[in-house]
Amino acid sequence: MGNTGGDSLTEDINTQYNLANMVWIMTATALVWIMIPGVGLLYSGLSRKHHGLSLIWMALMAVSVVSLQWFFWGYSLAFSHEAGKFIGALDNFGMMNVLAAPSVGSTAIPDILYSFYQLVFAATTAMIMVGGAHERARLGPMMVMLFIWMTVVYCPIACWTWNPSGWLAKLGGLDFAGGGPVHMTSGAGALAYALVCGKRHDPLADDKVKTYRPHSVLSVVLGTVFLWFGWLGFNGGSSGNATIRGFYAANSTNLAAASGAMTWLMIDYFRKGRKWSVVAICTGAIAGLVGITPAAGFVPCWSAVPIGVITAAVCNFAFDLKKVLHIDDGLDVFALHGVGGLMGSILTGFFAADYIAALDGATQIPGGWLNHNYRQLGLQLAGATATLGYSFTVSTVILVALKYIPGFHLRLSVEEELLGTDVCQIGETYFQDSDEPVYTDGVSPGVMSGAQTPVPRTEKTADESV
Template identity: 55%
Template structure:
């Protein structure tokens, strides 16, 4: 770069043009033994998407921590377990046939083919998402989207759902629900893509689909024991976990939205900026709405607002100008905040408000994208051309957005109900398929009943509190007599009345 005040022109590294890809090349993109398949792509674009893939992966434990903190203590670990299990189950499904069903080059209007079964021929050819990255990289990146979607949805099992049926559900739901929605939204052969719907990073396939699936799962499971009475305490048991989960999600969302540009360009930079701005405004908005009612600056409220802002901006992050992100954050924060009351109207125990934040937040984001989408923002990547939204006088766009949103939501809700109904029906003959745990296990806690491990092992703590000082007495009491059995439930046994801070009693 020229020194300040110098009249010499600014210099830069010379641009090296890429080789043109031949359409006559084999499905794999070529023979890696006889030619260099890297010459068709910029190494910077590949590095950028690899980093974004890792960031999206980071969101999965973020969801687990967020949900774990919102739940009661005795079921906290199960939600962390489900989030990481979702990554494992969906990654295998994606390798087996998920990617092929969503993004095969010869896909139909609704779903793809099995041409890429087992990642067959997924290598160096330009991807269906963008010619700037190869099939293999696009497949890995989109696989993380499928995994985070399932991780969002399975939070609906909180405190009363069994683990094994949920694992089976993950695999089936990704195949029957997520893959078709992803195909029609992002595959150039999909009906919503051809119609002209704008969904940059997953308003419908990720958020509306997961939110409606969570609503359906909540209905199929039924209400938690004590729901609607003083017996069930709704207070989150660990706000620190909620903050940690929010931070993971917030950071990961940069890879989620900016990476959806599918190359390192100005459109990705704009997506990153509006993502952060909408999150900030959403958090402040939710916090202010809660303060108006409670006169308290709620940490949980701020974190929920951040997530609402992130959800709302997701479909529009690569289409809208920077100032519009403020509108997305405000409207998303208010809409999702009030949507948390819908569960009472719907008579549904959506324990973690997944439908309110993701289902309603995704719908709001899709509608706002129709209003604020601008053609010059989409063209920041140098190639994408769109008509735009209301800012460009394209008023029919809102119809396309609503059609896509309602189709995805209805398909996810009805399909989820059918999947779960079949599993639960099989459970009448094979109890391992039964969706809901027994009342005794629900009282005991899902962590103990289903996993046998705990987020917080209070057994050791109670032993230390109850241990006598005399060493001889310690040895007599700590070692049970031969033939005796000691059974301790770390969540249901009574602790000394004043042994713990007041917050422990509220968390249960």
């Protein structure tokens, strides 16, 4: 057969696969892709208007940069057939030999399809992570940082967790769709990005960590709709085939999102002025989705309700962490994804059941506490600790190193930040006026409409980084 899975000139290399499996995973891939701009719309709506377009730009940038990194060596570093315990080899460098051989993640689909499916996971993770430095990050250095971050942070953690050769997979850690590689990795990376960049500058606010009202609740809702919709493929496709297990996972995903949405709505109703907030129900749905991600293909459907409720409740109170830590994680990426992924991983250890994993006709696990396998909780905690610690530490090292390279300083100056990332870095605004004259410096008379009142020009920069 060879290392490519066969010779298409002499045989039909499709016959080794059930085409229904490939159709479902390709459909799931398309569903996950829509999550990337979904995160961008969500982040954009939550930001202030004069930074809103930059968050949508980041979504398109993330999928582009990660696609190139994945082609270059990302897929090989994560899902190489010759991987070691910690990272893959380069046998698939430049997508070399990635064709019809059964993938390491699922023998039911070929390498070429599995690589595409995992690409959209990687791009979603990248987009979540860069939200840590919103409203103050320079976009050029962000692209460089993201390529490096994917290589030395995301790919090794994905290899540990999902490659059968990875140490965490060999140990017996359970992560169905990315509680560790996607959510904890991006959450810890975003926290490091926010820490190294420093707090946003605002002459009208005090020195405490600041919160602002979303500039577009409609964008928040649209982003949430894209995410909830796409998450059905995110979790449903992680079975790696078109079996009952994947469809069961999709059902659990929807149930956890609904449970999280209602929990967050109720908590905020009593904590924040007895209003039925749209942003609250959106945030709660995402918390429930994050919590069910590592568990969906391992746990009974009924457990999606406590997973959604517990994860949403813990994440709601975790939003106060930024005030305790004095780190300006304005989009609460760590509280929602880092903490949410941690809770989902722990709850997987409680609710995992052997008969649910076996719904695909092949997977055998000892289960969690439901099967009296009490050791599983310890394995889940070990994996979560390693993932959070590695991502935060290595992300911090990358960011600090870039900060001191000439031309790669991470954040905007005070004046640029007050004008807005959209004008200073992109040269376009969220609501473009076609009749407004364009100036060569990218600044036009209306650009300050969504920004704070400018302060007199000063030599001070906004670099409050560590």
